[in-house]
Amino acid sequence: MAPASEQLPLQDDGGPAAASSPPMEALQENGGERCAGGESAAVPRAAAEGGPGGDAAEPPEGGWGWVVMLAAMWCNGAVFGIQNSCGVLFVSMLQLFGGGQDKQMAFKTAWVSSLSMGMVFFCSPIVSIFTDLFGCRKVAVIGAALGFVGLLSSSFVSTIEPLYFTYGILFACGCSFAYQPSLVILGHYFKKRLGLVNGIVTAGSSLFTVSLPFLLRALIDSVGLFNTLRVLCILMFILFLAGFTYKPLVSNTKDEGEKKGKFRFPPEKKIFNFSVFKVKSYLIWALGIPTALFGYFVPYVHLMKHVEDRFGDSVQEEVLLLCLGITSGIGRLIFGRVADYIPGAKKVYLQVTSFFFIGLMSMMIPVCHVFGGLIAVCLFMGLFDGCFICIMAPIAFELVGAQDVSQAIGFLLGLMSIPMTVGPPIAGLLRDRLGTYDVAFYLAGVPPLIGGAILCIIPWVHERHKLKERAKTVDGETTEKMLENESTLVSDAAEKPVREMESGV
Numbered sequence: 033m034a035p036a037s038e039q040l041p042l043q044d045d046g047g048p049a050a051a052s053s054p055p056m057e058a059l060q061e062n063g064g065e066r067c068a069g070g071e072s073a074a075v076p077r078a079a080a081e082g083g084p085g086g087d088a089a090e091p092p093e094g095g096w097g098w099v100v101m102l103a104a105m106w107c108n109g110a111v112f113g114i115q116n117s118c119g120v121l122f123v124s125m126l127q128l129f130g131g132g133q134d135k136q137m138a139f140k141t142a143w144v145s146s147l148s149m150g151m152v153f154f155c156s157p158i159v160s161i162f163t164d165l166f167g168c169r170k171v172a173v174i175g176a177a178l179g180f181v182g183l184l185s186s187s188f189v190s191t192i193e194p195l196y197f198t199y200g201i202l203f204a205c206g207c208s209f210a211y212q213p214s215l216v217i218l219g220h221y222f223k224k225r226l227g228l229v230n231g232i233v234t235a236g237s238s239l240f241t242v243s244l245p246f247l248l249r250a251l252i253d254s255v256g257l258f259n260t261l262r263v264l265c266i267l268m269f270i271l272f273l274a275g276f277t278y279k280p281l282v283s284n285t286k287d288e289g290e291k292k293g294k295f296r297f298p299p300e301k302k303i304f305n306f307s308v309f310k311v312k313s314y315l316i317w318a319l320g321i322p323t324a325l326f327g328y329f330v331p332y333v334h335l336m337k338h339v340e341d342r343f344g345d346s347v348q349e350e351v352l353l354l355c356l357g358i359t360s361g362i363g364r365l366i367f368g369r370v371a372d373y374i375p376g377a378k379k380v381y382l383q384v385t386s387f388f389f390i391g392l393m394s395m396m397i398p399v400c401h402v403f404g405g406l407i408a409v410c411l412f413m414g415l416f417d418g419c420f421i422c423i424m425a426p427i428a429f430e431l432v433g434a435q436d437v438s439q440a441i442g443f444l445l446g447l448m449s450i451p452m453t454v455g456p457p458i459a460g461l462l463r464d465r466l467g468t469y470d471v472a473f474y475l476a477g478v479p480p481l482i483g484g485a486i487l488c489i490i491p492w493v494h495e496r497h498k499l500k501e502r503a504k505t506v507d508g509e510t511t512e513k514m515l516e517n518e519s520t521l522v523s524d525a526a527e528k529p530v531r532e533m534e535s536g537v
Contacts, residue, residue: 092221092281093221093222094221094222095221096221096277096279097218097220097221097222099277100217100218100220100221100277100278100279101218101221101222101233102274103214103274103275103277103278104214104215104217104218104233104236104274105233105236106236106270106271106274107172107210107211107214107236107271107274108211108214108233108236108237109236109237109239109240110236110240110267110268110270110271111152111179111207111210111211111237111271112237112240112241113236113237113239113240113241113243113244113267114207114240114244114264114267115148115149115152115207116237116240116241116244116332116353116357117241117244117245117248117353118145118148118149118332118333119145119245119332119333119334119335119336119337119349119353120245120248120249120252120336120350120353121145121248121257122141122142122144122145122333122334122336122337123336123337123340124252124257124260125141125144125192125195125257126138126141126337128257129141129191129192136461136464137192137464138334138337138460138461138463138464139457139460139461139463139464140192140193140460141192141460142333142334142456142457142459142460143196143200143456143457143460144192144195144196144199144200145200145332145333145456146329146333146452146453146454146455146456146457147196147200147201147204147453148199148200148201148203148204148207149204149329149452149453150204150449150450150452150453151200151201151204151205151208151449151453152204152207152208152211152449153208153445153446153448153449153452154208154445154446154449154453155204155205155208155209156208156212156442156445156446157442157443157445157446159171159175159208159209159211159212159213160212160442162209163212163213163216167213167280168213168214168216168217168220168278168280169213169275169276169278169279169280171209171212171213172209172210172213172214172217172274172275172278173272173275173276174209175205175206175207175208175209175210175211175212175213175275176206176209176210176268176269176271176272176274176275177206177272178202178203178205178206178209179202179203179205179206179207179209179210179268179271180206180265180268180269180271180272181202181206182198182199182201182202182203182204182205182206183198183199183203183261183264183265183268184261184262184265185198185202186198186199186203186261187258187259187261187262187265188258206268210271210275213275213278214233214278217278217280218233220280220281221281238357238358238360238361241353241356241357242353242354242357242358245350245353245354246350246354248260249350251263308432308440308443309443311431311432311497312493312497313377313431313490313493313494313497314428314431314432314440316486316487316489316490316493317380317427317428317431317444317487317490318443318444318447319486320483320484320486320487320490321383321444321447321448321483321487322444322447322448322450322451322483323451323479323482323483323486324387324391324479324480324482324483324484324486324487325448325451325452325455325479325480325483326451326454326455326476326479327391327394327455327459327475327476327477327478327479327480328390328451328452328455328479328480329452329455329456330394330455330456330459330472330473330476331394331397331413331473331476332456333456333459333460334456334459334460334463334469334472334473335349335352335397335410336349336350336352336353337463337469338397338469338473339352339403339406341468341469342401343403347403351407352406352407352410353410355407355410355411355414356410356413356414356417357414358414359410359411359412359413359414359415359418360414360415360417360418360421361418362414362415362418363414363415363416363417363418363419364418364419364421365418366415366418366419367382367386367418367419367423368423370382371423371426376430376491376494376495377427377430377431377490377491377494377495378491379423379426379427379430380427380487380488380490380491381488381491382419382423383419383420383423383424383427383484383487384484384485384487384488385416385419385484386416386417386419386420387420387480387481387483387484387487388480388481388484389412389413389415389416390413390416390417390420390477390480391476391477391478391479391480391481391484392477392481393409393410393412393413393416393477394413394473394474394476394477394480395473395474395476395477396409397409397469397473398468398469398470398473398474424441424444428440428441428444430494431490431494451479455476455479458472459472459473459475459476460472462475
C-alpha cells in the first residue's frame, strides 16, 4: 500500500492513464507551473510556447533530460523506499528502545514513522511555493542536504524521543523538499514522452520498496540499527548530488527578479489559491480522502510487528512488503488504463471501489492465521492501493480544472498528513493496551469504508455544478445577443433619418 504522496500529481505513474491528464500547456500559470505534492509535472508555458522564460520553443524531449530523469528516479526510490520500509525499522526500534519495560512503547515508536510520512505530506504545499520562487535545483539540493543531516543525526540518539525531531521532522522535511522538484523538473525536458518518463521515474519507488526491506533486515542483523541508518545516508548523499543535475530551462520568480534588479514575491492569490474550496465537489473530495486515510498507513507501520507476534521467526515478513509493492505497480497500470474509459468525475467510483477493498483487506489481516493468507491479503491490498493513487490527479483535474489542479492537489496532501500521522500511533496504543493488533486492524478498515461512502456523492454534485454553469453560460450568451440586437435596432433607427435625408438630397 504505497503512500499516496508517492506519485499523486504524476497522474498515473507514467502508465496508460496519462492520456486522461490535461493538456500540459493548460496546466501553466505565470510562466511555469509546479506540482503540488508530489503523483504531474506540467510543461512550463515559456518552454512550450517559446516565451521569454524558455530557451526553446518545445521541451527537448531528451538530451540532458535523460540524466534528469535518472536523478528523479533515484529521488523517488530513495525517499519512498525508506518511508515504505518503515515497518522493518519499527521492529528494530521497538527492540532497541523498548526493553519490555515500557508498556506504551509501540505507541511511542509508531510516532516516529507516522510523523515522518505525515511531514512529507504536510510540507507539500509549502515546497510547491518554494519551488516556484527559487527553482528546482536549489530546493532539491537543500532538501537532500537537510534529509542527510536528519538521517545521520538519527543514528546517534540514545532514546526514542529525539527521533521524533531528527527522523520524524528533519529527515521527512528534507525528503519532501527533495522530492517535489524532481517532479517539476521533468516538465521542463519532456512533453510528448512525459508519460513514459513518469513511468520510469515511478519504477524507482517500486524497485526500492521491493528490495530495500530485505537489505535493511540483513544490515540490521549484521551491523545494528544505527549503522544501518548511516548506510542509508549514502542514498541521501547521492540524492544531494542528483539535485545538481536539475538544470532549469525556465526561469523562476527569483531569477526574473534578479534580472530586473530586485526580487518580488508574486501576488498572494497566486501563492495560496483557496478558491478551489468554493467548488463543492472538490470540498467533499478534500474531506472524504483524509477521512478514508486514518487507517491507510497502519499496515505499513505495524504489519511487520503483527507477523512477528503471530508467527515468530518462522516466516520472512518482508515478503509482505514485496507483495504490496509489486501489485501496487500493477494496479496503477491496470486501473490507470481503465480510468481512460470512464468519463468525467465518475472516475471517483474507482476510488470508492479501492477504499472498499483496502478497508476490507485491513479487516482481513487479523483473520489470517496462515502466512499464505496474509500474502493474498497484501496482494489485493497493493492492487487497489495502486488504483487509488493512479487516478488522484485526473480526478483533481475534473473537479477544479487545469488552472487550479496543482494547488488543489497540494492542499489535499496537506490535509492528508493529519490522518496518516495520527492513525499508526493510535494502532500502537491499542496494541499496548490489548496485547494484540487485532482490534487495531479491524478499526483501521473502518475509515476507508466511511471515506468511500462520502466520495459516492461527488459525481452527482459535480454534474449539478456543471449544469448550473452551462445554464449561466446560455443565459449570458442570450442576454448578450439581446443587447447586440437592441443596439443594432437603435443604431438602425438613428441612421434611418440620415439615410432618408441623403436619399432626398
